[in-house]
Amino acid sequence: xxxxxxxxxxxxxxxxxxxxxxxxxxxxxxxxxxxxxxxxxxxxxxxxxxxxxxxxxxxxxxxxxxxxxxxxxxxxxxxxxxxxxxxxxxxxxxxxxxxxxxxxxxxxxxxxxxxxxxxxxxxxxxxxxxxxxxxxxxxxxxxxxxxxxxxxxxxxxxxxxxxxxxxxxxxxxxxxxxxxxxxxxxxxxxxxxxxxxxxxxxxxxxxxxxxxxxxxxxxxxxxxxxxxxxxxxxxxxxxxxxxxxxxxxxxxxxxxxxxxxxxxxxxxxxxxxxxxxxxxxxxxxxxxxxxxxxxxxxxxxxxxxxxxxxxxxxxxxxxxxxxxxxxxxxxxxxxxxxxxxxxxxxxxxxxxxxxxxxxxxxxxxxxxxxxxxxxxxxxxxxxxxxxxxxxxxxxxxxxxxxxxxxxxxxxxxxxxxxxxxxxxxxxxxxxxxxxxxxxxxxxxxxxxxxxxxxxxxxxxxxxxxxxxxxxxxxxxxxxxxxxxxxxxxxxxxxxxxxxxxxxxxxxxxxxxxxxxxxx
Numbered sequence: 001x002x003x004x005x006x007x008x009x010x011x012x013x014x015x016x017x018x019x020x021x022x023x024x025x026x027x028x029x030x031x032x033x034x035x036x037x038x039x040x041x042x043x044x045x046x047x048x049x050x051x052x053x054x055x056x057x058x059x060x061x062x063x064x065x066x067x068x069x070x071x072x073x074x075x076x077x078x079x080x081x082x083x084x085x086x087x088x089x090x091x092x093x094x095x096x097x098x099x100x101x102x103x104x105x106x107x108x109x110x111x112x113x114x115x116x117x118x119x120x121x122x123x124x125x126x127x128x129x130x131x132x133x134x135x136x137x138x139x140x141x142x143x144x145x146x147x148x149x150x151x152x153x154x155x156x157x158x159x160x161x162x163x164x165x166x167x168x169x170x171x172x173x174x175x176x177x178x179x180x181x182x183x184x185x186x187x188x189x190x191x192x193x194x195x196x197x198x199x200x201x202x203x204x205x206x207x208x209x210x211x212x213x214x215x216x217x218x219x220x221x222x223x224x225x226x227x228x229x230x231x232x233x234x235x236x237x238x239x240x241x242x243x244x245x246x247x248x249x250x251x252x253x254x255x256x257x258x259x260x261x262x263x264x265x266x267x268x269x270x271x272x273x274x275x276x277x278x279x280x281x282x283x284x285x286x287x288x289x290x291x292x293x294x295x296x297x298x299x300x301x302x303x304x305x306x307x308x309x310x311x312x313x314x315x316x317x318x319x320x321x322x323x324x325x326x327x328x329x330x331x332x333x334x335x336x337x338x339x340x341x342x343x344x345x346x347x348x349x350x351x352x353x354x355x356x357x358x359x360x361x362x363x364x365x366x367x368x369x370x371x372x373x374x375x376x377x378x379x380x381x382x383x384x385x386x387x388x389x390x391x392x393x394x395x396x397x398x399x400x401x402x403x404x405x406x407x408x409x410x411x412x413x414x415x416x417x418x419x420x421x422x423x424x425x426x427x428x429x430x431x432x433x434x435x436x437x438x439x440x441x442x443x444x445x446x447x448x449x450x451x452x453x454x455x456x457x458x459x460x461x462x463x464x465x466x467x468x469x470x471x472x473x474x475x476x477x478x479x480x481x482x483x484x485x486x487x488x489x490x491x492x493x494x495x496x497x498x499x500x501x502x503x504x505x506x507x508x509x510x511x512x513x514x515x516x517x518x519x
Contacts, residue, residue: 035153036089038170040064040073050075054090058083061157069104069137069168077114077157078164087155090120091172094146098176101142101153102462105130107165109441113158114165116140122147126519130165131455132441136394137168141462143177143519177461178519181412181470183220183254184213184502188478190242191233195481200508209477212509213502214249217516221246222254222414222472224312225294227272228261230489236294243303252306254472255298256354256414257291257338259311259318262488266315266356269323280322280330284337287319291341295349304346309414310338313356313384315367325370332374339377350379354414358383359391361399368407380469381407382414385456387439388432397459404467412469413460417500418452419444420512425480425505428494444499446511453515461519473515476502 036052037043043051043064050064053075061079068074077085101118109132119125126144144151155167189197189209199209210221223242226234239255246253258264261272271278275286291310298305317324317331325331335353342351353371357363368381381403385396404411422444424430435444442448453473460468478484478497485493498505502513 035091035170035172038172039068039071039168040075041068041071043073045073050087052089053087055085055087057085059085061085061159062087067166071168074166074168075155076164076166077155077159079159079161081161082159084158085156089153090150091153092150094149094151095174096122096146096149097174098143098145099151099172100144100175100177101170101172102139103142103170104137104139104168105166106133106135106137107131107441108134108163110163111157111159111165113156114163115156116142116167117154117156118142118144119152119154121145121151128458129451129454131393131458132439133393134440136392137166138394138397138459139462140458141177143175176466179457179461179468179470181220181252181472182218182457182516182518183222183252183470184218184473184476185222185224185256185415186210186213186242186475186477187222187224187234187256188475188484190238191231191484192477192479192481195483197477197479197481197484198507199477199479199503200506202509202511204506204508207509209503210245210249210251213476213513213516214251216509216513217518218251218513219516220252220254220306220470220472222256222474224256224258226258226261226488227290228274230261231491233488236297239294240297240301240303243298243305244301247303253298253303254307254309255294255305256309256312257294259287259290264311264318265313269314269316269318269320271319275319280333283319283322284333287334287337288341291338292345295342295345299345305349307350307352307380308338308342309352309354309382310335310342310378312354314353315355315357315363325367328370328374332371332376335371335376335378351377352380352382352412352414353378354382354384356384357390358385358413359395359399361395361402364399364403365406368403372407379409381409381411383411384415384474385413386416387418387442387452387456388437393455393459396456397462400460400468401463404463404465410467410469411460411463413456413471415472415474416453416456417474417497418442418449418512419499420446420449420504420510421499423499424496425498426482426494428485428496430499431496432500449500449510450512450514453512454518457515457518473502475500479503479507480505
């Protein structure tokens with residue numbers, strides 16, 4: 001934890017301090033063509049203005065000090081009173097084209113705004129907010145396209161008294177960033193609509209939620225498929241119908257095979273009733289036939305799946321007990337049977353394997369090391385990451401980066417979510433319903449939900465070598481409707497997730513839908 005103790009320097013005159021930080025003074029004519037002093041080592045501890053950098057606003061709140069990530073020093077923003085400050089560096093003589101700023105950051109949170117930006121580069125300013133991480137460094141990137149041979153690197157705080165941030169090891173290099181996948185699971189939608197569910201724009205107009213999410217920037221939809229669910233939803237027929245709506249909006253489709261009649265997750269991987277008495281050899285055929293049947297029907301109607309999960313949160317395997325991780329050879333056979341079916345229908349469809357606990361480095365390594373050693377075939381790695389269960393953002397970044405590098409595969413967040421409030425709309429207890437369960441720095445509010453999604457997306461975007469595919473929100477449209485609860489066999493069951501949907505209790509789209517615009 002950062003505990004600043006220092007004497008504040010004299011502030012700039014009140015007139016200057018009150019100006020908008022976006023209105024920079026004219027840059028020096030001698031600006032460099034490469035980033036100078038990105039590690040804040042030049043100038044030493046306590047430097048009011050680190051060499052190569054300029055400051056604007058409450059300059060006394062910006063300083064270098066000991067405790068760098070890589071070297072001996074870092075940049076810090078902090079003051080005992082409210083402050084607004086920008087630490088910036090103007091670059092000229094840059095080659096036009098795509099560039100990306102990479103930085104390591106920490107923040108205690110609470111600021112009105114705290115971000116890195118690239119601006120005056122010839123196009124729109126590009127920003128990345130600093131995630132809340134009080135003790136561990138997190139890597140973020142800011143991409144931009146330079147068209148006028150110049151750019152300004154900016155670190156900005158609009159902060160309350162005592163708010164702080166650290167920045168270190170900045171580099172500006174040629175390259176691109178961005179997420180290919182900005183998606184959401186909308187499996188609950190057909191049943192919600194059948195039970196009278198209504199979806200509205202932020203201003204209150206009734207809307208087709210699929211079309212509205214697409215207009216918000218969503219480009220990928222995720223649908224789970226069960227074998228023979230008790231309520232008739234999330235089966236092959238429903239997936240086929242939803243796929244038409246999704247593809248009609250120009251979105252891509254991820255099909256998530258649970259290989260069960262109900263929820264499959266780390267705590268349960270129950271065989272479908274129709275497969276209950278089947279041994280390993282027959283289960284291999286069941287997996288192939290079921291996977292091929294659903295995907296083949298999707299292809300036949302012109303809605304070929306773009307990505308497929310062979311199993312859902314299979315930390316302990318699937319189709320217990322034959323396919324548990326106690327029997328890795330058999331689990332590998334089942335997974336490869338699913339993979340073969342995917343490729344038989346569409347060789348270009350991405351076949352992914354999906355684990356929960358996205359902050360568990362040791363567990364993820366153990367699982368995929370076993371998968372690789374047993375010859376399991378896969379194209380991508382999906383991880384569920386819920387910050388209130390699965391470790392810190394630093395843990396998540398460490399696990400995601402390691403998986404991408406260790407196995408040489410693209411990685412994505414298959415599931416994440418965050419509450420916009422704690423109370424429920426129905427009588428069923430919410431999964432997250434107390435302040436003690438929240439991630440520090442991310443309140444249960446529309447602002448907290450939005451910030452969570454943007455910060456998770458930023459971490460995925462920062463995966464080295466462009467291997468961060470993107471993020472799926474779970475479950476965007478699962479609002480509270482009588483009859484659309486957790487248990488497909490019980491029409492009276494409630495929904496414990498409506499406070500984490502992307503539509504509010506008034507059915508209106510929430511501000512967090514803006515995360516789909518994340519680069």
